[in-house]
Amino acid sequence: MDFSGLIEKKRTRFDELESAVTSGSLYDDPAKAREILREHARLKELLSIADECRRIEQQIAENRELASDNDAEIAEMAQAELPELEQKLPELEKRLQIALLPPEPDEDRDAIVEIRAGTGGTEAALFAADLYRMYVRFAEANNLKIEVMDTSEADLGGLKEITFRLSGEGVFRKMRYESGVHRVQRVPATEAQGRIHTSTATVAVLPEAEEVDVELKMEDLRIEVCRAGGPGGQGVNTTDSAVQILHIPTGRIVRCQDGRSQQQNKERALQIMRSRLLEDKRREEEEKYSAHRKALIGGGGREEKIRTYNFPQNRVTDHRIEMTLKSLDRFIEGDIKEMIEALLSSDMEQRLQDAQNEA
Structure with a gap:
């Protein structure tokens, strides 16, 4: 051609x-x-x-x-x-x-990443923390910038959830494939019998929204200020700096407390809310995609099991493209570029095939 x-x-x-x-x-x-x-x-x-x-x-x-x-x-x-x-x-x-191929909507944007502990109690919280550290190491190795927007630590270690902004060249295009359920199989440090436990954590990667993308009307928002809790220093624990925003039409709630001031937390919460609403709009558009592409990129759905991290066998498997790497020790330390490139390549090849079929 x-x-x-x-x-x-x-x-x-x-x-x-x-x-x-x-x-x-x-x-x-x-x-x-x-x-x-x-x-x-x-x-x-x-x-x-x-x-x-x-x-x-x-x-x-x-x-x-x-x-x-x-x-x-x-x-x-x-x-x-x-x-x-x-x-x-x-x-x-x-x-x-x-x-x-024409660029997809949002692919060149920065990303808002949310990690939440899933099933598995303390082990799930520890795994959520491992995933966050993995992305931090990946960011450091690829000249990306991380800004933590909100965290909630678990009582016995690890993270209940964390939200952070990841910025740099083509971040959302690379990171969007991380959305879904991540499953870990390993022997917890507290397991006396040496039995392997299975736990999960969920990851959602949202394109960062700008004010022109999503209009937030003040009459649609209920903004509440409350006392911040958890680790974070004396200032966090003694000021009414945490901000919670309810988007009344959708029922979505965002809470931020890690900022240094009430105003900073409010701005971060609004930023996360816009990104979530933009993601909702993007998800509707993806209903038009082929079944293969929906299965590959998903929609950030927390019900989609996308990857298994098997520590005893030192392997990580991505179930969407049936790719297994026997280098989990390096992968969990941020060496995830090979997997991301394979997912990107698979998605691009399918887009190309779809375009040729439509031609």
Whole structure:
């Protein structure tokens, strides 16, 4: 399939964005600036792949011509290079087709991540804390920024729940596949008989919403201020700084207490509420997706068991793509990039197939 015309249109658009990016007025409108920078980064990657495709095509043509050269040595060298070049080209063409797919809504946004202990009592709370540490390590290794928005610690250690913001390049696109039920199989430290216990924690990854995405009307909100509780220092325990917001039309409730002030907690709670409502809207749109894609990316549903962490066998299995890694010791320390890339690749291939079927 010849994409040259479409690529030239993308190149023209990239030149327009390049002028905008170097303009001194770029940040006059911060929201528009973010959109411009996101599109600029996407097109830069696409054109890089397209240029590499064209270079390989030219090299293949040249080598085929040289392979029939009168100089036997030159012909032999050219012929020897052909198999590697011919193998590389289809891989690049596939990447190009995927890059040409229109971006999905929200994929370039930052993410709000919520982790909650599920079934399993104390062990579930400890596992929730392990998952949070895993994402912290992943963020550190990939130049992402984490901002804790709210926490609730368990009495005997671990976390009942934690909500944090994860920001950086393409965060939601990478992290969205973490939504669902994570199951752990291991021997708890308190287990005298050495029996393996199964516990769960749930993860929900929401695209961070902006004010223009979701309008929160004050008449639809019930905002209450109360005394913060739990660990956090003297200031947290002695001031009425915790904020709870009820969104009356949906019944959704958000509570924040980790901020340094009542105002900061209110802003964080509103930010989380917008993201949850935006996720509801996104979930409705995903009902239109194919059954395969819904099974793969899910909807952040806490009933969907997506992954099992088996400590005795040092393996982690993602049930959506039937991928098993026998390196749980590294995985739980944040080395999750291989799994994320496999999930992203599977999703992109299905999108490409869906697009070809609709064409």
